[in-house]
Amino acid sequence: MYWNEFLTIALIHLLAVASPGPDFAVVVRESVVRGRxxxxxxxxxxxxxxxIHVTYSLLGIGLIVSQSILLFSILKWLAAAYLLYIGIKALRARPMDAASMEGETTVARSALAAFSTGFITNGLNPKATLFFLSLFAVVIDPNTPLSVQLGYGAYLTGATALWFCLVALLFSQQRVRAGFARMGHWFDRLTGAVLVGLGIKLALTQAR
Structure with a gap:
């Protein structure tokens, strides 16, 4: 009964998640610099x-945020500040050899720190707020049972994690990482520039 709705959601999400953005840049950077x-x-x-986005969309909080310039601005500036922070850190990257890169992998980044980086990057993204608001307000019928909507949310969560896990597996391959052993700091700086650019662009985004 809800297959058409689900397939529409799945297609829209696929196009959105495959589009390069802060999530993609952060996952690639962590995979290349710090390992699988x-x-x-x-x-x-x-x-x-x-x-986070699924929860407040189901609760209707996303609608409040989208209609409140103050709340949208607070979320926007928090996300922009975080992107600028990790971007500037990446811009300051120094050359490293394979041994030091391995050290980065085993010592400098804990599982919790890596998880938190991904969680915060996605959770504070106001564009994701508007995306999920649109998804749950326009695509999903209000009469769709809550249990089905929760199923949609579980799918979106799992599909997103799976996609970026595949990205991580690709960019953490030994050949890829070995290629960055000498030039990795330039990649890190490039990624940092992208993140800074995304942060600035986000800071200039106006609520609609």
């Missing part, structure tokens, strides 16, 4: 961040 374990936990954090 950090990349996977970051991906799981991004996926779990979806639960």
């Amino acid at each position: 374990r950090a990349g996977l936990f970051t991906a799981l954090g991004v996926g779990s961040g979806i639960l």
